[in-house]
Amino acid sequence: MERVLDMTIQEVRELLRKKEISSVELTGFYLERIKKYDGSLLTYLRVTEEEALEMARDADRRIGQGEDGPLLGIPLGIKDIFCTKGIETTCASRILEGFVPPYDATVIKKLKDRSFVHLGRLNMDEFAMGSSTENSAFQTTKNPWDLSRIPGGSSGGSASAVAAGLCAAALGTDTGGSIRQPASLCGAVGMKPTYGRVSRYGLIAFASSLDQVGPLTRSVSDCAVVMNAIAGYDPMDSTSIPQPVPDYTELLGRDIKGMKIGIPREYFIEGMDEDVKRAVRESLAVFEHQGASLVDISLPHTEYAVATYYVICTAEASSNLARYDGVKYGLRIDGKDIIDMYKKTRSKGFGKEVKRRIILGTYVLSSGYYDAYYRKAGKVRTLMRRDFDEAFKACDIIVTAVSPTTAFKTGEKIDDPLTMYLSDIFTIPMNLAGLPAMSVPCGFDGSGLPIGLQIIGRPLDEGRIMQAGYVIERERAVKKIPDTLR
């Protein structure tokens, strides 16, 4: 069964179809790996073993009846941010402990309609706020390549579990890099689709104008397969885009001759690891060798991205998180009156980073500061979108590093929020502009830590991004699962 770790989901589906393996066996294999390795990696908040085996038995029944489908019987891990009927969903927060959603998020429903297997709930930064998964109220996930280091965040549990082979693939969310940065730091493929490409219905909201759902996988092919399943218009999400979904697997393996690749000069910054720069340059050489041409471009407002983002995302978060008041779900701490009850509940239920962002967001929205901060940030966001509009006149995709450094040590940045925020400098601009972008593994640094390449596309151009990512995956042939986990 070990061989499935090196196979694509399409290849594993072939084994299931031919009945060489069953979904129950496949699910058992992943459950065993979780038991063996997750005690030290801490990627899962809760393993839903019973549900998983029941779903696997159901999938085997369907396969027996001749049913087919790209995710039928495939075990996936789910970031603990997607409402899932009957399964505790906490967003890694004490304030939602014990919350059992009465409905399924649209993406969960889509996966269920395709008879996937729900392995369990993956750890994350509380309410998806963070870049290291250290802000989880419950546990700190480790990087599978070096247990003393963080896996990135906020989808750190998803990235680590995928890279460690503790699920076939996982769902994550990306508000400022929360899929791409952990994918890069753990050596997984991670896609943040175009804003509106995947429904956010049932996704617990952090910053609604930036949040987007996407897959974390061990291959570009798997990324395409999961994207095929989750993308598309949803009447329950008024921001979802009413456009048909192409078959994302179709462009994989097609050559990239004549593709124009933009290299933004602002994305080689001071303080960047030399090994990261080298891996990006070598990947650009691969593209050139395969017949693409490189174009120098400029995204002049890049240096303002982090400041813009932290005004907008905290403002939206302070408003979204007002719903946690001890009345409708989760924690309640009694107080002398209702305001006191709100305050005690929220102060006990939220962690440090969440409180910091509520305070900052409340401040930038407060009377007298709204124009200076929130409105100003909205205007700069317009300038950043125009940067990309201009750049895409000269190129088809843009290629950069995902993160200026490889995975840092647990505890290294946790007491310095601004330094932590700055580690997202290369991923934030795409959320502000709503553009699709992917992290694909492209090498390792001198200490054996993974490096991700970021490929950015025009709105709804995920197919072309994956076409280019597939070339990097094939030509760079980066190792996927650490030897220590074999």
Added chain:
Amino acid sequence: MKITKDVVEYVAHLGRLELEHDEVELYTTQLDRILDYVDALNKLDTEGIEPTSHAVPLDSVMREDEVRDSIGVDSSIRNAPERKETFFKVPPIIEVEE
């Protein structure tokens, strides 16, 4: 210093948070530093630029006004920490003077 302890305490109140003494100290220092960094935005001339609130153009979405299935009252309130019959139960909001 743009941010004082009084400001942090006032904003925390608006956000319905009650901070410990050391949290007020910590957030005052950290938020001052973050806002100092954010002030770089003021270097940019944004006169006449329309702010972006969403990256993609949004249209109002309409649907027929038809009755559809919903999850129902019991499911809706099942997660409430305290409830009575079909209601959420909360502490008194308006005190009646005797």
